[in-house]
Amino acid sequence: MAKLDYLLSILWLLRSQKKMTAEQLAERLELSVRTVYRYIDTLGMSGVPIISESGHGGGFRLPDSFLSVPLFFEPTELKAMEHSALLARQADYPFTDALEKALTKIEHRLQESQLEDLRRHVGSIHIPSPSQSALLHPILRELEQAVARRETLILQYEKSFSGSAEERHIDPYGLIYRLGKWYLIAYCHQREALRVFRVDRMNSLSLTGRIFEMPEHFSVHDYMSRIHEYQDQNPKTKTMEPTLVTVRLQGRTEVLDAICNQWFLQPYLVTRRTDDEAEFRMHPDWMLQYMPYVLLSFGRGINVLEPQKLRTILSETARDLAAYYED
Numbered sequence: 001m002a003k004l005d006y007l008l009s010i011l012w013l014l015r016s017q018k019k020m021t022a023e024q025l026a027e028r029l030e031l032s033v034r035t036v037y038r039y040i041d042t043l044g045m046s047g048v049p050i051i052s053e054s055g056h057g058g059g060f061r062l063p064d065s066f067l068s069v070p071l072f073f074e075p076t077e078l079k080a081m082e083h084s085a086l087l088a089r090q091a092d093y094p095f096t097d098a099l100e101k102a103l104t105k106i107e108h109r110l111q112e113s114q115l116e117d118l119r120r121h122v123g124s125i126h127i128p129s130p131s132q133s134a135l136l137h138p139i140l141r142e143l144e145q146a147v148a149r150r151e152t153l154i155l156q157y158e159k160s161f162s163g164s165a166e167e168r169h170i171d172p173y174g175l176i177y178r179l180g181k182w183y184l185i186a187y188c189h190q191r192e193a194l195r196v197f198r199v200d201r202m203n204s205l206s207l208t209g210r211i212f213e214m215p216e217h218f219s220v221h222d223y224m225s226r227i228h229e230y231q232d233q234n235p236k237t238k239t240m241e242p243t244l245v246t247v248r249l250q251g252r253t254e255v256l257d258a259i260c261n262q263w264f265l266q267p268y269l270v271t272r273r274t275d276d277e278a279e280f281r282m283h284p285d286w287m288l289q290y291m292p293y294v295l296l297s298f299g300r301g302i303n304v305l306e307p308q309k310l311r312t313i314l315s316e317t318a319r320d321l322a323a324y325y326e327d
Contacts, residue, residue, distance in 0.1 A: 005105075006031070006039055011048065011062075019053075019061040073106070075114070079121045081106075086122070091177050094140035136182065139202055140175070143184055147172045152210040153186075156203040165203045170195075171212040174220035178263045185220055187212075194223070196264075245287055246270075247280040248305040255301035262294070277305075284309075292317045 155168045170186035182199040268282040
């Protein structure tokens with residue numbers, strides 16, 4: 001056993017047996033008495049209030065106030081952690097193995113009746129197999145570490161349908177898991193703006209060693225919330241049905257699949273009428289601010305049937321881009 005396991009075992013024995021001598025602890029743990037004293041000193045230096053009583057009937061014990069402190073987890077807490085591990089594996093969480101290893105250590109400390117009860121609860125829930133490949137784990141780990149270090153990355157990112165990858169220099173701000181996909185929010189140096197990148201389209205990434213400074217008040221949660229804030233933007237309309245606009249799109253099946261699978265558009269998807277047509281309902285401000293840039297990335301693969309306002313904005317945006325690059 002590792003040293004930490006022995007320390008926890010001593011605490012567990014003192015909690016359950018009330019009082020034990022160094023010789024008794026050594027016998028139970030198959031250690032030398034000298035090693036037991038050394039571990040007792042370690043626990044004392046770490047702040048555990050172990051009381052040492054000398055003489056006949058003496059030994060080590062924990063104060064009554066410490067006995068009331070939970071040393072391990074309640075059954076409901078253990079069940080929640082086990083279920084979290086199942087959900088983490090389904091989500092292709094890159095540190096699932098470490099989580100399951102930690103839970104295994106906890107299980108080794110449970111009594112057989114506790115372990116059997118835990119297994120019944122865990123077996124009552126079935127989580128489908130991961131939707132994404134475990135091949136994403138290495139790149140997810142690198143991204144998580146780069147976010148923590150605030151290190152600029154060079155990314156080979158595959159564009160939709162083109163099949164080709166382009167190089168992006170990005171400052172990674174945070175990872176998001178939503179609707180079966182992992183996304184990275186990052187500042188793109190080429191676009192000079194924040195972008196959301198799908199992790200499964202990242203062919204490779206390399207570290208630059210350059211440390212960036214994240215905006216002081218930036219929050220991944222707040223950023224994602226702002227994307228949908230138009231649903232409840234005007235306090236005066238909180239009790240009324242908001243005015244929404246219908247967006248009808250027509251295009252190749254694979255193009256519509258890609259658009260409908262965009263996680264930030266899925267809340268607005270009303271129906272896929274046919275294989276080549278889809279309908280959305282959204283706030284007009286949101287439509288005008290974001291949809292032109294989403295749809296332009298698909299080129300002639302998509303056609304806006306309605307509203308005319310969106311068709312006009314798309315046309316104007318395309319002309320502006322053409323004029324910009326002709327200069």
